[in-house]
Amino acid sequence: MTSLTTSGRITGLRPTTTFRERLDVPRRVVFVAALSMIGIVVVMLAFIAWQGIQLFVAGHVTPASLLSTTWQPDNTAGAVTFGMLPFVAGTVGVTALAVLISAPLSVGLALFLSEIAPAWARTVLQPALEIFVGIPSVVYGWLGLTVLVPWLRENLSGAGFTLGFSWFAGSLVLSLMILPTITTVTYDAFRAVPQDQRTASLALGTTRWQTIRHILVPAGLAGTLTAIVLGMTRAAGEALAVQMVIGNRPVVPTSIAQPMTTLTSQITLDMGNTVFGEPWNDALWTMALILLLISIGFVILIRVLNGRRKFQ
Amino acid sequence: MTTSSLPRPSLRGAASSRRAVLVDKIATGVLWAAGAFVLLILAAIILHFAIASAGVISLSFIFGNPSATSLGGVGPLLWNSVYMLVLTMLISVPLGILAGIYMSEYAREGRVTNAIRFAEEAISSVPSIVVGLFGLIAFVDVAHWGFTALGGALALTIFNLPLMSRLSEQALRAVPADERAGSLALGATKWQTIQHVVVPLAIPGIVTGVILTAGRVFGEAAALLFTAGLSTPAGYNFANLNIADPRSPWSPFRPATTLAVYIWSTNSEGLGNYVQQIADGSSAILLAMVLIFNLGARLFGRMLTRRLTAA
Numbered sequence: 001m002t003s004l005t006t007s008g009r010i011t012g013l014r015p016t017t018t019f020r021e022r023l024d025v026p027r028r029v030v031f032v033a034a035l036s037m038i039g040i041v042v043v044m045l046a047f048i049a050w051q052g053i054q055l056f057v058a059g060h061v062t063p064a065s066l067l068s069t070t071w072q073p074d075n076t077a078g079a080v081t082f083g084m085l086p087f088v089a090g091t092v093g094v095t096a097l098a099v100l101i102s103a104p105l106s107v108g109l110a111l112f113l114s115e116i117a118p119a120w121a122r123t124v125l126q127p128a129l130e131i132f133v134g135i136p137s138v139v140y141g142w143l144g145l146t147v148l149v150p151w152l153r154e155n156l157s158g159a160g161f162t163l164g165f166s167w168f169a170g171s172l173v174l175s176l177m178i179l180p181t182i183t184t185v186t187y188d189a190f191r192a193v194p195q196d197q198r199t200a201s202l203a204l205g206t207t208r209w210q211t212i213r214h215i216l217v218p219a220g221l222a223g224t225l226t227a228i229v230l231g232m233t234r235a236a237g238e239a240l241a242v243q244m245v246i247g248n249r250p251v252v253p254t255s256i257a258q259p260m261t262t263l264t265s266q267i268t269l270d271m272g273n274t275v276f277g278e279p280w281n282d283a284l285w286t287m288a289l290i291l292l293l294i295s296i297g298f299v300i301l302i303r304v305l306n307g308r309r310k311f312q
Numbered sequence: 313m314t315t316s317s318l319p320r321p322s323l324r325g326a327a328s329s330r331r332a333v334l335v336d337k338i339a340t341g342v343l344w345a346a347g348a349f350v351l352l353i354l355a356a357i358i359l360h361f362a363i364a365s366a367g368v369i370s371l372s373f374i375f376g377n378p379s380a381t382s383l384g385g386v387g388p389l390l391w392n393s394v395y396m397l398v399l400t401m402l403i404s405v406p407l408g409i410l411a412g413i414y415m416s417e418y419a420r421e422g423r424v425t426n427a428i429r430f431a432e433e434a435i436s437s438v439p440s441i442v443v444g445l446f447g448l449i450a451f452v453d454v455a456h457w458g459f460t461a462l463g464g465a466l467a468l469t470i471f472n473l474p475l476m477s478r479l480s481e482q483a484l485r486a487v488p489a490d491e492r493a494g495s496l497a498l499g500a501t502k503w504q505t506i507q508h509v510v511v512p513l514a515i516p517g518i519v520t521g522v523i524l525t526a527g528r529v530f531g532e533a534a535a536l537l538f539t540a541g542l543s544t545p546a547g548y549n550f551a552n553l554n555i556a557d558p559r560s561p562w563s564p565f566r567p568a569t570t571l572a573v574y575i576w577s578t579n580s581e582g583l584g585n586y587v588q589q590i591a592d593g594s595s596a597i598l599l600a601m602v603l604i605f606n607l608g609a610r611l612f613g614r615m616l617t618r619r620l621t622a623a
Contacts, residue, residue, distance in 0.1 A: 026503040027418055033410030034419070037431040037477065040470055044438070044446045051449060108346035116343050125347055127606060128354050130524070134602035135357070136531025138575045139595045143357065145579070146364075146588070176353065205329075207336035230437075237439025239534040240576050264441050264534075269580075271445070271538060276453070288445050295437045299430070 045292065051282070052289025055082065059279035066286070071250035073270075073280040082283045086250045088290065090262040093167060093253065094242060095235040098174035103228055105175075106182035110227075113183070114190035115212055132180040141241035144173040149245055160257030165247030168256040173241050178231035185230055189223020190216055226305050233298040237291060239264035263287045358599065365596035368589045374597065377547035383586045386594055388545040391561060392461070392568040393530055396540065399465035399564060400472060400529050405522055407469070408476025412518075415477065416484035417506055432474040440535040443471050447539035461568035464540025468529050475525050483517025484510055520613035527605035531598050533572035541567035542577045572598060 055061050061082055068083030113122055153164030161168070193216055201211040217224075247259020248269060267284050274281040368383070376385020411428075419425040444467055451463035487510050495505040548561035558566040569577065575594045578587050 021501060024503070026506070030410045030414035030418060033407050034414035034428050034477070036407065037411065037435060037474060038427055040473070041431040041434050043450070044435075044443075044470070047446055047449045048442065051445075105346055105349070108343055109350055112343040112347045116340060117347060121347060125351065127610070128351055130606050131354060131602060132350075134524075134527040134531065134606060136533065136572050136598050136602070138533045138572050139361075139531070139598055142575055142579065142591050142595050143360065146592075147360065179350065207332050209336040209339040210332060212339070233437045237437070237441070239439065239441040244576075244579070264439060267441055267445070268534070268537065271448075272542070285445070288442050291439050292442050295439060295442075296434055299433045299437050302433070303430075 048285065048289050048292050051285035053286075054277075055279060055282035055286045058277075059282050061279065061283075069252050073283060080279065082279070082286075084283075084287065084290070086252050087261060087263045087266055087287060089252045090167075090246075090260045091236050091264070091291075091294075093260070094170045094174060094246065094262055095232050097167065097171035097256065098178060098235045099228055099232055101171060102175035102178050102182060102231060106179050106227070106231070107186050107224060109179075109183045110186035110190055111212060111216070113187050115208065115216065129180040129183060132176070137177065137238060137241040138244075140173050140177055141244035144169060144241065144245040148172060156257070160255055162257075163247060163259055165245060165259045166257050167246070167253050167260050170242045170246035170260075170262070171256070173245055174235045174238060177238060177241065178234050181234055182227045182231040185227035186220065186224045189220040189227070192223070193219045222305055222307075226302050229298055229302050229305065233295055236294055236298075237264065239268045243268045263291050267291075358603075361592065361596040361599050364592040368593035369596060373593055378544050383589055386571060386574065386590070386597070388548050388561070389569055389571045389574045389594070390597065391548065392540075392545070393570040393572065395561070396461055396465055396468065396536075396568055396570055397526060397530050399461060400468040401522065401526060403465060404469040404472040404476050404525075408473050409480045409518060411473070411477035412480025412484055413506060413511070415481040417502070417510065432477060435470060436474040436478075440471055440532060441537075443467050444535040444538045446470070447535065451539060457565065459539065459541030459543075459567040460565050461540055462564040464536045464568060464570075465564070467535045467539045468532060471532065471535055472525055472529055475528075476521065479521030479525070480514070480518050483514040483521065486517060487513045516613050516616040519616055520609045523605055523609035523612060527602050527609075530601055530605070531572050533570070533576055536570060536573050537576070540573070541569055542573060543567050543569060544574065544577070545569065 056063055066082055066084045068081055069085045070081040070083040071086055072079065072081045072083075074080070109125075113125060117125065148169050149164035151164075152161040152166065152169060197215050197219065198211055201215045202208070206214070242262055243265035246261060246265055248261045248265055249259040250261050250266070251258075253260040267287055270280070271284055274284065373383065373385045374390065375387040377387055378384045378389070415425070415428065419428070447463055447467035447470075451457050451466060452459060455463075457463050491509050491513060492505055495509040496502070500508070545567075549559070550561055552560040553562055554560050555563045556565075557563055560566070571594050575591050575598075578590055
């Protein structure tokens with residue numbers, strides 16, 4: 001290696017270490033850089049939690065009153081109620097349906113890439129997946145708004161899609177956005193299955209599909225579940241794309257054809273229209289805190305799924 | 313997997329194995345269809361924006377100033393996207409690489425490393441809108457900056473740092489242990505080894521990672537809504553090089569609406585008769601940038617690998 005010979009600073013054996021070496025500034029610098037990530041998490045959690053509890057502390061709203069389906073944040077109509085069930089239900093619902101649509105396709109694609117695809121198909125699909133990840137969420141949202149929503153309104157209004165803006169539209173857009181996430185993580189899980197296991201199974205006279213079903217799918221199960229949780233994390237936190245197609249109506253939906261809303265959509269819409277410090281604004285910070293706790297919950301869930309795998 | 317010159321084991325004997333072969337054929341067909349379907353969707357998306365933006369994209373759209381009465385252009389917004397990208401990368405790439413060096417070269421299994429790893433995962437999973445809200449308190453309110461490019465870039469740094477650190481760590485870990493052993497055996501210190509052997513060998517992987525994360529930063533909008541602002545700039549005077557002047561396009565202390573944010577804001581405000589064309593054209597530009605970043609990452613990575621390993 002040229003880098004070894006050209007460095008010219010290697011001086012041979014030295015019996016003692018110098019003070020500078022014992023101080024080891026570079027080690028301290030890189031350590032601080034890595035520690036900064038812990039700092040970010042702590043400060044972020046502290047700030048969002050502090051703002052998130054203002055609704056209860058300054059606004060004198062009881063946490064129990066959030067467990068209501070009535071979202072009436074302005075005082076135009078008598079009682080002000082910060083019922084958050086529609087948002088939480090919306091986030092859970094839109095995420096669940098997105099995963100239901102996306103997971104079978106993603107796992108199928110991962111199996112195709114890892115077990116079936118010839119080299120040329122892989123060299124086409126892998127960059128394609130990277131492009132899918134790279135497409136900005138506003139572009140997905142804009143596509144949903146100008147293509148999917150009008151299509152639903154014109155062709156499926158008989159099925160209840162009278163507006164087009166709907167739970168289903170939100171989930172469909174999300175399912176496309178989480179497809180590359182689930183696919184790549186599942187693909188890695190299938191690739192990690194030792195080749196010997198495939199060979200042994202095939203040598204017993206099984207077909208390729210039997211090998212996939214009885215060897216690969218069970219072996220890759222933990223990885224697949226991790227992939228799905230990662231997809232859910234992305235889906236639950238996605239804001240703009242969902243907001244553009246979901247209809248933004250604070251109700252607990254009863255049909256996938258109905259408009260509804262999510263935690264992220266409501267924050268996106270209302271944050272600019274409310275005044276810092278008023279209860280309505282505080283309620284949005286409470287939603288942000290709920291989102292933050294949900295995402296940390298997902299991280300912990302992934303850790304549990306992966307067992308005690310701390311390194312790598 | 314099957315070799316045609318060898319006699320195939322006969323699966324045709326029993327009825328059940330005939331069925332298994334049929335199921336295998338069907339399953340193979342379904343999985344091929346999944347692959348084709350995903351490619352088809354991507355092709356349809358690209359084609360859609362190519363057609364939708366056909367009458368919109370022109371030099372005056374890309375470089376012109378926004379207008380309330382005509383189609384106008386997105387020049388200042390595109391400038392802001394590039395400006396924010398550079399500012400974000402200037403902060404997050406060095407920090408991410410340093411953190412990656414720690415995780416790859418120094419970290420030993422233990423509570424601290426585990427906490428860093430957890431923080432890395434936690435930050436990557438925090439929704440970008442929440443990162444934006446954190447920026448709203450920390451930079452806009454507490455620091456009293458108001459909506460600034462710097463605040464936006466710091467929010468993007470939070471969002472980019474764990475990914476950058478992870479990618480650098482992976483690139484550094486991929487350097488063979490023999491290279492380190494060889495350097496140490498010659499009497500180099502650990503840091504000399506990292507500086508002169510490990511990092512240079514990991515550069516192709518790191519550069520590819522930087523370009524790929526750059527694509528993500530370029531298109532991010534949710535984290536910027538409440539940190540870099542939503543106002544549409546009328547136009548910039550690039551001759552104004554005074555970076556302390558909030559009117560200068562070079563200043564980090566000015567509101568900086570990016571192209572991705574602009575797609576959302578023109579649409580949510582619904583102003584003017586050209587919302588559809590502007591959003592289609594802007595989406596096409598963002599999509600083109602994603603394609604360029606991906607292609608660039610591949611070509612650059614390949615080129616660097618060739619140059620660094622052929623020497």
